[in-house]
Amino acid sequence: MSVDEKTVRRVARLARIKVEEKDVPKLQGELNVILAFVEQLNEVNVEGVEPLTSVVAMDMKKRQDVVSDGHYPKAIVANTVHEDDFFMVPKVVE
């Protein structure tokens, strides 16, 4: 499978990465090289094979559903623009 320019723009949008129009052809070429490389997997017969979900046979650990951490809003917002312990973002609703 290979991607056309329209798909490159759609994927960039889904990935929330702004791609300049002039960069689309180069990116398309690079993505198609990678997709061509992974095409090799079509040679493998995977009929009846289960997808791997865990590399180590063990039950998923579970913990009590209780609050075990928290109550430090100042530390949470310390790394960005904040006001009264809230993250500040551009206006979303007019």
Next chain:
Amino acid sequence: MSLTSLTIAEARAKLRAKEIKATELTEAYLAAIGKANKLLNAYIVTTPEQALEMAQASDARLAKGEGGALEGIPLGIKDLFATKGVHTQACSHILDKFKPGYESTVTQNLWNDGAVMLGKLNMDEFAMGSSNETSYYGPVTNPWRRKNSNAALVPGGSSGGSASAVAAHICAAATATDTGGSIRQPAAFTGTVGIKPTYGRCSRWGIVAFASSLDQAGPIARDVRDAAIMLKAMASVDDRDTTSVNLPVPDYEAALGRPLKGLRVGIPKEYRPEGLSAEINALWDKGAAWLKEQGAEIVEISLPHTKYALPAYYIVAPAEASSNLARYDGVRYGLRVPGDDLVDTYERTRAAGFGREVQRRVMVGTYVLSAGYYDAYYVKAQKVRTLIKRDFDNAWAKCDVVLTPATPSPAFAPGEITDPVEMYLNDVFTVTVNMAGLPGIAVPAGLSESGLPLGLQLIGKPFDEETLFQTAFAIEQAAGKFTAPQWW
């Protein structure tokens, strides 16, 4: 003899015997960093004040006859590990000025054992690369050079800063991480020892996530004994990582020197692809001969799905990365590039904050997970992964450990490899191990014709790191150790 030339085991003995002080050792390393780092760019941040404070605390404990397994040992920390109040950016622009309010489990384990932090080490951005050329903080230089040449070489990646710093003796050892070969390939390129333990052995809590089902932390050290000491300290059982496996951490050092008699060493025929260089072939044969001389039995094995590991990896790893890196939106931390609205802010932030290789992988991951393609790519790759793991499960009936080359070539020059897929091929021997969740160690085994270190890889059964250390130690005994001639 200078203090920075001591291995961890040697420094540990001298510290305990009070022949040297932890502060002296730390000062010697800080001076060595001051001299070397401008040329190597292995450290992106040093923490001299914190280092000296930690060393003074170590001296106080040592004076009382107390102290942990790494008391007073100065270490470098890969920038992927969260270190409280200290630069933690995965060497990405998008995490600009980020300082976590918490410490990763692995680094906390090291500090609990008395280790001293010298600073944060350079790496490929978000651990995506095999040459340390994708770092926002510039490339790292390998302390090794080709015979009769002054040309710079890459240290490998993504743990390029870790490998370069260990090889140049500007830390006693370093933490590193490995998603497809990022510990073992740079170790092989720099004549150092690097081990990626079994998935679930080291906690991933507080390590910036790349591909969660593949990422594992491990050490890069100067020799096999130091790697064993480091892994013992780094590994733990951690409730904060649901994939941390509840098994006691053995004393890996005790495995060194155990006789090899009765050990079955598997040689997978699929690791001899057409075009593999004569010098790598010869090194591999020599490694097998050394183990045979010491009493091991050499058996041929087959891992038929080996060639599909790398293409499957380049679906699974970008897919998981696209999901993990979705959190970098400019809102909660790091870089923010203002846009016309919130979505425009996300898009501008991520375009400016991620480098080219990271953008490429996030987009590949987004594509293979998008509606209509998920089964054809991601599910298919996960099925191939089951087959790769099954290959190893079958091999363990015939052998106890697998011996392979670590890399297809010695270190190359910056800018020499520009095609992404050609760069990916550097991990052809290491990536199967991550796909199957197994432990793997790279150990130096000789020098190339051009005078550069070459490594061999040993692959073990799940949680059988002890056999890896035992066998790697046997190779080290036969091959000797390799130190880069100092030019910096």
